[in-house]
Amino acid sequence: MDELRKIDLNLLLALHALLSEQHVTRAAVRLHRSQPAVSHALAQLRRHFDDPLLVRHNGQMALTARAQALVKPLHDALGSLNGLLAAPRFEPTQTQRRFRLSLSDYASRIILPPLVRHLRQVAPGIDLAISQASRETMLAQLLDGELDLALGIFPELPHDICAQTLFEDSFISVADRRVLPATGGLALDDWLARPHVLMAMRPDAHDEIERALAAQGLRRRIALALPHWSAAVDVLEGTDLILTVARRAVGPMQPHKALRQFAPPLAIPALAYHQAWHARKNSDPGHRWLREAVWACSQPGN
Incomplete structure (x- = not known):
């Protein structure tokens, strides 16, 4: 020196x-x-x-x-x-790296199949470790450095957490067609009178649907709360239960010939689905490459 x-x-x-x-x-x-x-x-x-x-x-x-x-x-x-x-370089075909992601099985069905195919083709040395948690836990894990990327709905973000909207989705209600009118859906009073299925990691979660109801001073009865998207659809047949979920979550789970989709009888704002990461990852070229791949694989048609 x-x-x-x-x-x-x-x-x-x-x-x-x-x-x-x-x-x-x-x-x-x-x-x-x-x-x-x-x-x-x-x-x-x-x-x-x-x-x-x-x-x-x-x-x-x-x-x-x-x-x-x-x-x-x-x-x-x-x-x-x-x-x-020099700026660090990232060569996807040459890198050996493991990324930790957290996402629901809703996102897993939409994003993981095209993402894994993409990685195997252009970055076979990249490994993914997938976990599932509530949005609060995912954000805490990002802050603590336990996660590289979290995919979910994040209405509020802590300081130092960045996010990108991957896509927007609307809501659809699903029920056994035998307990629905011959055509159309249900009026709001009839919809509220039915028992509902809540999709959430925690049974006491206050999701977008609950917030839309609360804005009108309304409540619904949650007869079943569970964190599994596929099971939520499967339990509907032969019951009077109603499931209201993101539209893209239901599509890949067809055919369920005994079930029918219909528009919910109240206005529920479209949900924005995000990928979130800590700001410390912004300048990491490998992390940036993965974020771009996740965005591309989340677009309709992939």
Whole structure:
């Protein structure tokens, strides 16, 4: 470190050009500097190394033994500095890395199949570790560094948590067709009178549907609360239960010929589904690449 303090980095760059070109004028062109400036740098370098470095031999400039000994370590040192200062690169075909994601089986059905196919094709060294948790737990895990990426509905985000909307989805109600009118759905009073299925990681969750009801001073009876999307659809047949969920969650679970979809009889704002991550991951090129892949694989048609 003491030796580094005695020399300007620009002098090392000039030395590299002089040793490579073995000619002051050509070194000046390479450095985009004037010839007098490079000649001045050479004079400083000669004083620093107490060696002429370049000497005239048979009408041409040649390296001294000391200069020849400097070529490789100087090349290696400048290469290391360049790698240190350059933006980190991410090569998906070459990387070996494990990412930790948390998402519901709703998102798993929509996003995971195209995402895994994409990873196996272009980044086979990337491994995924998938977990499932409530939105509050996912956000806490992001803050603690236990997760790389969380996929879910996040109406409010803590400081330092970033998010991107992957897609928006509307709500649909589903019930056994035998307990529905021959055509159409249910009036609001009849819809409220029925027992409902709540999709949530916690049975006391206050989801988007509950908030829409509360805004009108309404309540519904939750007869069954469970965290499993596929099971929520399967339990409907042969019962009077009503399930109201995101539309894209129901589509892949067909065919359920005994069931019928209908529009809920109250206005429920469309939900925005996000991927969220900690701000400390913003400049990580591998993490950025994964976020872009998740976004692409979440779009309709994938």
